[in-house]
Amino acid sequence: MAIACSLVAAVSIAIGAMAQDILPALDQAAREAMAQTGAKGLAIAVIDNGQVSAVRAYGVRNARGEPLVPDTVMYGASLTKAVFGYLVIQLAAEGRIDLDRPIAELLPDPLPSYGNVDAYGHWGDLASDERWRSITPRMALNHSTGFANFAFLEPDGRLRIHFDPGTRYAYSGEGIMLLQFGLERGLGIDVEQELQRRFFGPLGMTRTSLKWQTAFADNLADGWDADGKVEPHDERSRVRAAGSMDTTIADMARMAAHMVRGDGLPPERQAIYPEATLPITTRQQFPTLLPDASENDRPQARAGLGVIGFTGPQGPGWYKGGHNDTTANTLVCLQASRRCVLILSNDVRAERAFPKLVRSVLGETGVPYRWEYPDLMNE
Template sequence: MSRTALLIGTALVGLLLSTAQAVARDVDVERFTAIVEEGKELWQVPGLAVALIEDGNVVFQRGFGMTADDGSAVDEHTLFSNASTTKAMVSAGVLMLVDEGKLTLDDPVIDYLPELHFHRDAQPQQVTVRDLLAHRTGLPSTDFWTFRQLMPLEEQVRKMRLVAPAAAPRTRLIYQNTMYELAGMIIQRLTGQRWDQFLRQRLWSPLGMDETYGTRGQIPEGKALVTPHDIVDGKVQAIPYDLPPNLEDAAGSAWSSVHDMSIWAQFLLNGGIASNGERILSEESIAAMFEPAQLVSADDYYPSAELTKPNWRSYALGWYQQDFQGRKIDYHTGTLDGLVAIIGLDRAEQRAVIVLQNMGGSELRHALLWEAMDKREVTARTDWLQGVFDIYAARDAKRAERWAGLEKSRLKRTRTSVDMDDYLGTYSNAVLGEVRLMRRGRDLILKTGMYEYDVSHWHLDTFLVNYVAWSSGTFADFGIDPHGKVATMEVFGQTFEKLAEQ
């Protein structure tokens, strides 16, 4: 057992001994339905699917609202993006290989991916498979590679040596999607199958999860799936999908229904045994999946902790964890543009909740998670809907206040140092790759490998960069060299050098 797990286990025992006996309860389906419907209106969610499991049995499973603007109704078989709730399934795939003796969690990653070279300061010989799955490599996010550049994974592997660590290994949780992509590579290296093909054969099909797919592009024609939505120009509108349909990303490209996610949750609550009695994951691997691997600071955790007030927070292999009313809760969210998800488990009480939504920025998922996990009498419970809504509304207000402050400090009627066309061209960063600033008609466009950003002059040599109407903007600051030429662009937290035109 790791030191992190031992510390948390000791704390949890103390909580269990000091916490009053929780009140057992039956699910009030009518009340819970009313809460979901109220939350749907509060967060303006077009459609969602929700499931509850009590004592290992599904007691609530249904859809609410519409899949898209055509009025198609959501039901328990409608397909939603799993997003990052995919990660626990990938962890399960790795653990199956552990059960077969093909690797151990504490093996160095480079034993299986010898072409991978971490930055010299990242202690490359020490980075293990467990570190990948627990977000504790110390490496900063490299989401730009996948979600902005659409950079092939092989190229990401080559560039990994350039990524300087933000912390020493195993000292801090830094959420790192690329590490799960590497875990997917390890599965393929050891089995000859892509991670999703392996999960289809070894996990999804044996469990009867026939409505689960590795990518949106794998969904057969005619299957009902949701369209992403967000607030655009003050009203809820459909928006484009975040990921290309055939991008196989072990960090979060799977799609599933609430029906199938209920099967997955029951399998986990049952300790790795399928409904037909077949053991798919060993007891040891189930224990390893949920053993706390890294303590998580309050700054790296969900804002809903303001209400749940955990005494400790940790991350296991694809699961966030905390104490709640004297019990250990394992859960994970998934987020893409216009699509969000959550799955939560109380393994001791054999309880689970799954929420899948087609509305970005909606934290109804957190409210329903904690409503489902709250074992107090109804009259003693927190108003989770309003409480979570208020937390995120306050964050939105602070964000709006920040932008108002930027607008107030913006220098008026300034000009650029050089002609507008002199900023145009290709800019390169050794880690992030190339981006191009170009004109389209009278508009300025910053093009990455996957997206095009609208660019407008802010003041002096600073420009506002906006991806889409529903996302926050960022700034690009241009550097002028002593010869009066544009030399650099600082954007996305990195410096890009302007390349000479061929």
């Protein structure tokens, strides 16, 4: 397999001794991962002490064999949720939102009265269940709203609340969309504009957006599914905090470093991003709405504000994955050392190599891989 590898020139960084020493091993691990999984494209960034220290890209971005490079636009997928969560934490630190005050109190009208808003959710379906009144921003971010992942996954396509909000974890993009709806309709915040103003613009993330930009088309990654079939990049026309972000490995590395440093938060709030308080009680993450597992089958992890918190050999950390039929992403950060590894792939088959790739950079971390990837073999 021909593999293209390049350091990003647009990120003006000095490769420190630690990163310089790890690059040969990282390159070798990436090549082995691609050979073992058949993945066509892979991009990796390393953050040391809160600073981007290395950005690498390997393989191809499309069926024409054009190289994947550090400024190739790729799907952020559910890494969008972590970025959105950081925005909400900043708004809370500024007193503009209370994480534990119901989202319903932000809205001028009762939630079901908005009906089924195609761009956001099926709120009209909740008219007969008053529990929508108790759902808070914290519940949306730690996936305890009681919703399924999305209403379209329900047998009848209708949104419903499956358990009392706040009582347990069940992954839900619909919950994230409810929080976005509350911010936009209740506080008048345009989520895309706010992300650009606070993060993407100041950090130089010029190729990142939650909505398709025509400028992305000149260097864009298509994707490969589990059967090795290539699919064109979907040009997302709507801002969806649950997962519509386009980004590059270079851009998202800047955002990850920003988050692990706690930038933009007062000192007393900087620990709130990795803070995770809701126990996760299911044996695996998907399918969502699984019953509680026995104590021995539960991961040593808790749900945080848009991320999953864990404690391992190197102390507390947090991570977030991103996945669709042709995308595999992960971000793992260790809070005390402010070290992270970010992996983006335009080939879902790369996911199987993530535990080994993360270990090659960070060592043993404590990430509950079997909970997120229960089909992993020999890991």
